[in-house]
Amino acid sequence: MERPLTQRIRPQADPMNLAEYEDTGGYEAARKAVQTMAPQDVQRLVTDSTLRGRGGAGFATGLKWSFVPMGLDAPRPKYLVANADEMEPGTFKDRLLLEGDPHQMVESMVVSAYAIQAEVGYIFLRSEYKRAARLLHKAIAEARSHGYLGRNLFGSDFSFDLHLHTSAGRYICGEETALLNSLEGKRAIPRSKPPYPQTAGLWGKPTVVQNVETLYNVPHIVRHGVEWYRGLGHGHEGGTKLYGVSGNVKRPGTWELPMGTTMRTILEEYAGGMCEGFSFRGLLPGGASTAFVTEEHLDLPMDFESLPRAGSRMGTGTMIVLDDRTCPVGFVRNLEHFFAQESCGWCTPCWEGLSWTERILEGLEEGRGRPEDLDLLTMHTRLIGPGRTFCALAPGAMDPLQSALKHFRADFERHIHERRCPWREQGATIGARR
Amino acid sequence: MLTDQEREEIEAELRRYPDKRAGCVEAMKVVQRHHGWVSDDSLKSLALLLGMTCEELEGVATFYNLIFRKPVGRHVILLCDSISCWIKGCDALRGHVTSRLGIAMGQTSADGRFTLLPIVCLGACDHAPVMMIDDDLHGDLTTEQIDHIVERYP
Numbered sequence: 001m002e003r004p005l006t007q008r009i010r011p012q013a014d015p016m017n018l019a020e021y022e023d024t025g026g027y028e029a030a031r032k033a034v035q036t037m038a039p040q041d042v043q044r045l046v047t048d049s050t051l052r053g054r055g056g057a058g059f060a061t062g063l064k065w066s067f068v069p070m071g072l073d074a075p076r077p078k079y080l081v082a083n084a085d086e087m088e089p090g091t092f093k094d095r096l097l098l099e100g101d102p103h104q105m106v107e108s109m110v111v112s113a114y115a116i117q118a119e120v121g122y123i124f125l126r127s128e129y130k131r132a133a134r135l136l137h138k139a140i141a142e143a144r145s146h147g148y149l150g151r152n153l154f155g156s157d158f159s160f161d162l163h164l165h166t167s168a169g170r171y172i173c174g175e176e177t178a179l180l181n182s183l184e185g186k187r188a189i190p191r192s193k194p195p196y197p198q199t200a201g202l203w204g205k206p207t208v209v210q211n212v213e214t215l216y217n218v219p220h221i222v223r224h225g226v227e228w229y230r231g232l233g234h235g236h237e238g239g240t241k242l243y244g245v246s247g248n249v250k251r252p253g254t255w256e257l258p259m260g261t262t263m264r265t266i267l268e269e270y271a272g273g274m275c276e277g278f279s280f281r282g283l284l285p286g287g288a289s290t291a292f293v294t295e296e297h298l299d300l301p302m303d304f305e306s307l308p309r310a311g312s313r314m315g316t317g318t319m320i321v322l323d324d325r326t327c328p329v330g331f332v333r334n335l336e337h338f339f340a341q342e343s344c345g346w347c348t349p350c351w352e353g354l355s356w357t358e359r360i361l362e363g364l365e366e367g368r369g370r371p372e373d374l375d376l377l378t379m380h381t382r383l384i385g386p387g388r389t390f391c392a393l394a395p396g397a398m399d400p401l402q403s404a405l406k407h408f409r410a411d412f413e414r415h416i417h418e419r420r421c422p423w424r425e426q427g428a429t430i431g432a433r434r
Numbered sequence: 435m436l437t438d439q440e441r442e443e444i445e446a447e448l449r450r451y452p453d454k455r456a457g458c459v460e461a462m463k464v465v466q467r468h469h470g471w472v473s474d475d476s477l478k479s480l481a482l483l484l485g486m487t488c489e490e491l492e493g494v495a496t497f498y499n500l501i502f503r504k505p506v507g508r509h510v511i512l513l514c515d516s517i518s519c520w521i522k523g524c525d526a527l528r529g530h531v532t533s534r535l536g537i538a539m540g541q542t543s544a545d546g547r548f549t550l551l552p553i554v555c556l557g558a559c560d561h562a563p564v565m566m567i568d569d570d571l572h573g574d575l576t577t578e579q580i581d582h583i584v585e586r587y588p
Contacts, residue, residue, distance in 0.1 A: 089516040089555040127463075127500050128512070128556055130569040163450040168459050168498035171554055185455035185484075187497040203452065246518040246559035253560045288517055288555075318559070326521050334520045338554060344497075 002232055003256040004220040005213070005240060009100030015135055018142040021103040027148060029219035030110040034154045037222075039070065042115035046218060048226045050238055054093075055083055055174070055211030056287060056315045057392070058304040067198035068116045068206050077119040079207040080112055081183070082215055084125040084132070085167060085174040088287035089338055090320035093242040094212040096254050098125070098132035101216075102139035106162060108215035110148065111222055113160045116208055121162040124179055127169055136164050171342035175391045176209040178344065189346040190391035213242055233259030237303045245271035247321030248278045254318070260301035266319070267298065278323040282407055286315020288335045289396025291403035292322070311403060327423035328408040329415055332401055333361035339397035350394040353384035357401065369416040378405060436479045440464055444483065454484045458494055462501050471502040499553075506549040507542045509587040512566040516555035519563040527563055528552075530577040534584070548587070 008016050008024055016024070033042050047062025069075065082105065086094040098105060109121045125133055140162055143149045151159045170188055172178045177191035180202050201207025217239055221229045230238030237259045243266045244254040250272030257266065263285065267273065274280050282292045285302065290313050293300075297310035307314045322331055340354035357380050360373050381402040384394040405412060414422050436444070447460040461484060465476045472480075472495060481491040495501045502510075513531065515524055528539065535543050535550060542549040558564045561573025565580075572583050 086557050087554055090518050090559050091555070092557040092559045095557045126557075128553070128566060128571075131571075165450070166460070166463070168463060169500040169554075170498055182459070183456060184453070185451075185458040185486075185494065187493055244560065246562060247521050252562070320517055320521075320559075323521075331517065331521070334515075334517050338516055342554065 001258070003240060004224075004232070005097060005104075005216045005242065006100065006256040008104065009096070015099065015101055015139075016103060018103060018139070018146060018148075021101075021107075025223070026103055027107055027110075029223040030107050030114075030148065031154050033111050033114050033222050034156045034158050039115050039117050042111065042222060045221050045226055046115065049217075049221045049229045050236075051214065051217050051221065051229075052237070052304055053211055054213035054217075054241070054316070056088065056289070056313075058314065061210070061214055064198065064210075065116050065208060067196060068208060069199065070117060074117070075205055077205060078117060079202045079205060080109060080116065080118040080121040081179065081202065081207060081209045082109060082121070082123040082212055083174060083176065083179060083209050084123050084129070084212050085179060086129070086212070087126055087171045087174055088289065088316055088318075089335065090246055090284065091244070091287045091316040091318045092246070093244055093254050093316065093318055095129060095132065096242065097212055097216055098129065099135060102132070102135040103143070104216055104219070105136060105212065106139050106143045106149070107219050108217075109162050110153065110160060111218050112208070112210065112215055114153075114158055115218075116206075117158075118206075118208070119160060121160060122165050122183060122202075123162070124173070124183060125164060125166050126173075127167050133164065133166050140164060170344070171338075172344040172391075172393060175393065178391065179209060180207065187344070189344045192390060233303075235260040235301055235303060236305060241302065241317050243270070243302060244318030245321060246318070247283075248275045248323045248326070249273065249321055250275055260303045260306070262299050262301050263293070263319070264298040266302060267321070271321075274321075274323060278325055280321065281324050281328070282322045284315075284320045284322075284400055285312050286317045286319070288320070288338060289392070289399055290315040291399040292407050293403075294407050311406075312399070325423070327365070327421055328404055328411045329361060329364050330421060330423065332404045333358065333365055335400050336361055336397060339393065343393060347389050347394075349384040349388045353380055354394060354397055356380065357384075357397075364412065364415040365421050367415075367419040367421070369412075369419070371416055373416065374405065374409070374412055377401060381405070435475060436465070436483070437468070440468055441483075443467075444480075455486055458484050458486065458491060459498065459501070462491075462495060466502060470508075471505050477503075499551075505542070507546050509547060509568055510549045510551060511584075512551050512553035512556070513539075514554070514556045514562070514564050515552045518555070518559035522562040524563040527565075527575055527577060527580060531580060531584075534581065548584075 051061040052058045173188045178188040182188035197207040241259045246252045282294045293310045300306045336358040340358045343351045345351045381398040386395040443464045444461045448457040481488045564573040
């Protein structure tokens with residue numbers, strides 16, 4: 001099984017330096033693109049590969065790039081930004097790539113910047129990824145001193161420089177327009193769209209913001225071609241995907257597998273199944289802002305097209321498992337606490353609605369639940385759902401809640417009837433005590 | 435007042451942006467590296483240096499949870515309370531740490547050694563529960579391990 005994205009990663013060792021990276025074919029894609037291909041040809045390859053964004057939304061990468069103005073009269077400079085603000089609860093995939101193979105980040109930026117003819121790149125990294133910051137600084141410096149960043153790359157007239165920006169917290173910075181405001185030194189509140197960043201992004205200039213894992217795919221598509229790339233996946237969607245599992249499973253972790261590997265395979269073969277004494281009840285397929293799926297859905301492939309059939313989304317592809325010794329209401333309360341806290345406060349449905357949602361769930365957990373609370377929660381899932389806010393934070397927050405109300409309704413009702421959290425007295429799991 | 439050393443480090447950060455304001459977060463982080471937090475005096479000097487009003491810079495400073503506008507201890511403990519760590523028992527760890535250090539979340543110990551703060555998912559969920567102390571990530575935590583780890587930060 002080929003694992004292009006993680007092939008160079010050596011567990012428990014420092015990542016490859018520039019010489020080692022080049023010995024294993026590194027920077028060949030950058031050289032090939034810049035020396036032998038037109039920018040539009042690189043874009044076409046990415047479009048034909050059907051690569052979709054790995055940050056959660058799954059937007060077609062080639063289509064995103066196609067909106068960038070090209071040609072001599074395009075506004076300049078153009079920017080490429082790597083979204084390395086990995087903060088979606090339960091998501092731990094980009095850290096693996098950044099710490100394991102930082103030169104691939106640099107090369108991915110060079111190739112992608114060439115495709116859209118961007119002159120300047122930023123890697124927007126969350127503050128807490130200290131090791132990644134150190135390694136990226138080193139990789140960027142090495143690349144710059146070898147002439148792989150800077151002016152006239154690979155003897156061409158293409159120039160591109162790359163900078164690392166480390167943030168200072170706040171989940172909302174992962175939203176692409178909030179990220180741009182943050183990079184400009186403002187409060188990170190999302191921008192109204194349109195205009196989209198591809199035409200008016202960083203400092204009003206054309207800008208593409210792309211998740212780390214998405215970018216890591218690009219050099220491999222350029223180097224080995226579309227047919228090879230598409231052949232890596234099962235089913236329609238090509239390539240590989242970083243999948244992860246956390247929760248009470250035997251071997252939590254991250255694995256690069258063919259796109260479209262089933263949830264059951266990932267959960268049972270790679271994560272080793274549930275820990276002794278724990279039974280599976282459901283999972284969030286790709287981070288905190290995806291809807292629960294249950295046992296009946298586990299044979300679905302983990303890809304962008306299949307998860308909607310279970311009323312969910314693939315999101316980031318890193319699953320969070322709910323077991324029978326953890327309270328589903330407490331689980332959702334934890335998520336809504338996160339979303340309420342991380343709301344940037346810009347629009348009312350989000351900052352008001354999320355904190356009320358959290359408060360209702362808190363009441364249920366503490367034995368103050370009333371029968372009408374479930375209708376109130378359901379109403380919230382509609383009123384702060386899609387289309388009512390500037391960005392996807394609040395609608396994303398409602399996905400686990402509405403699906404929990406559907407799949408675990410009896411558990412919510414027990415909280416109300418018994419006037420307590422049924423998991424608290426069992427003392428079976430520390431996680432249920434909050 | 436900013437020291438020459440701070441100014442030099444800030445100038446280096448600002449070179450990466452076409453606009454001085456864009457470097458304001460990095461500039462505040464430089465100040466924090468030297469003093470642990472951003473005082474009103476530092477904020478005023480920074481605003482002047484960056485061509486921002488104090489209010490604008492304060493608006494940015496207070497938006498980000500890792501810019502500290504109050505003094506913090508010599509070491510900052512960030513205890514993850516997001517979902518994967520919650521499933522794996524971070525509430526019990528929090529109870530243990532707060533009683534051991536004798537402070538609540540958000541407080542600094544009387545000897546100025548530790549400040550204890552909650553943090554969102556640290557992206558190390560395969561090692562839940564996790565925490566950071568200063569720049570170091572610690573995973574697969576138990577109450578016993580936390581006791582040992584904390585000893586390494588005098």
